[in-house]
Amino acid sequence: MSKRGVSKISGNSSPKVGEATTYSITEWYPATPSAQRNASGVTWELFKKRTNGSFTTTNIKKTGSGTFTFGEVAQRNTYRLEAYLYEPEGSGPTCIEINPQPVAIPRINKVELQYVDDSPGTVFSYTEKMRARAQCVNLAGQKLKFSLWEDDAAGDGHNANNLLIETKEATVNSSGVAVAEFLLTRALMQKAMQGETDPQKLEFYVTVEYFSNRKHATDNVNVNNPLSVPPTKPQPRPQQPSNNSQPAQPSQPSPNSNVPPRAQGSPAAEKPQSQKEEKGIVDTVTDWWNNLELWDWGESSGTIKPTQPPTQQPAGGRAVSVVEGSSVKIQNCGEKYCIKKGDKSELIREINIRLAGFGGNVPTDEFTERTENMIKQFQKDYMKVPENGKVCGNVLRAIDEFQNKFTIDFTEAKCKCGKCTGFGDGSNKGKYLKGNIEAYHKYEYPGIHRSLLSSLRSVKFYLSKDGRYSFNKISSGYRCRFHAEYLKKPTTNHMGKALDLHFNDKNGRTREVSDMETIRKDIFNKYLGAKWDWKERSIFNLESTRVGATTWVHYDVREFDSVYLEEKFFVKDITSLNGKSMVALALELGFTNTCSCMGGGTAKAKEKDTTKKDNKYKWSHSEFGNLIAMKESNDNYNICNQTKGGLKVIYNVKVTEFTIKEIQKNKRIEMFLLWVDIN
Structure with missing residues (x-):
């Protein structure tokens, strides 16, 4: 069937950090119906390149919009952006590899308010702390000035002037984030100083400013101990004209001006006045702007209510931990959450x-x-x-x-029949080879069961931990009704519910029955809890050597209760398997x-994926080789598989395995690719 959907996209592969970049669809596959050539239905998904060179999803998906803005931390990584109508292809012109570049101009992108548990907030209590968080680009290591001030609007029955409550400094970390904490009790104290003993709702702003690579003045010397600093004496704001909304020019103001000069070419020069400037907030150091220029600013507003219950800081307190080179806050909830x-x-x-x-x-x-x-x-x-x-x-x-x-390789898991798309076509739901039990259910499930694929990750982990063997490949995943094995011997396990696996010893792919027995016992039985030959329900089941799995390991989920075999549990690609x-x-x-909560500490696993595929292709393991072996074994499938373990004698026929090159060199047989010595 001809491909349909997006066939090519275009856009900037080196976008600037902090700047919105739009990517677009330039071509569709010819077989795509005109009605489906609609950009609003296209999914744009972002993948991140990992240390092993593979790309895995960031779980950032947009439907109908190809506009992305990369944060400062993104400049250390490589990404792949892909657009698709149905499923991602993983490579080709539907993808763009992206390397975000640092911006030349420092910016404050966003200011948001948070509670002490780091959740976003807008309404606070007088008795709690508030965190102001500034997201920046190209400002790592620089100091920002945070100002908390009251927006005491006229008509509320309070002072008509807006008053500065407190200022703080905070340094931008390597992830482009700066955080300052404010104890909102200060606002209550300030109200008391004004003679208000029963303050009602208070509207406030936090303004964050950056000044031209110079340390800016603040009356709060000890940022970590705000209570040791006397409360700032409120300064009245002069009334501003109602039409004062035009951007301030980067010219030097008069000495008595409350508006700091703006640096030429800066983001601030392109912005209107901040609310703080517009309201005429005056800092306690009246001449702080004499040697500084405003480069950029950001603001966020909130409300304090006396009836608002304070957010409780989780038990165990907070500690600082280093994660991927950046300082982040972690905490221990004491199992409360x-x-x-x-x-x-x-x-x-x-x-x-x-x-x-x-x-x-x-x-x-x-x-x-x-x-x-x-x-x-x-x-x-x-x-x-x-x-x-x-x-x-x-x-x-x-x-x-x-x-x-x-990770999981879905190319190995797909059906090799050449007729279906890799995972059947949903046929025969509710139809059975015999009876009405799941073992004979002919339904071609829409993919492979997630629990089965997820457990394969554990197999790889425990193999790495054990050290004796490594994973080779999924030798047989999905097999629809057109697959050669089904046509030869109809079984339904592989219609989304089973995997056959190959493994390596120190010398490469092992076919020894004793190795398979060891792997089943020491990995699948011991760690996955797998049982034998479908005698127990709602658990992974292994096919034993006695039943037929000789040189491979077969396990499946066919004994899961029907409620756990619903279609939503079956997937066709790595994105659907991983999810968010x-x-x-x-x-x-x-x-x-x-x-x-990070109580108990972070993971300390050192084990890695040791998958090692056997790239030496041996003709005797091809479909052609299997056909010859079937013929020589009188069409006995299980006996046939025993011929793959080296020198074997089957029905008085000695079968020796050679590569094509070895046989050509030997020149004993020119027309057939098998050397059979008849005893």
């Missing part, structure tokens, strides 16, 4: 899917005893932290790390406090 046994949510379902290979589990949304044991195993084996069976931010981040470290990051999903579902 941890997800635990008895809880229920879609986040828990994702945990049960992504960690299914740690003891075995089904994709339920309930935190069961199996979930608790699974988390403990993950904490003990992968994270190497004390196991408590509960989930907080450190576990969520470790799951994301684990998922990115051990656990942290992003948790925040989306409201688990903000959970994400902030």
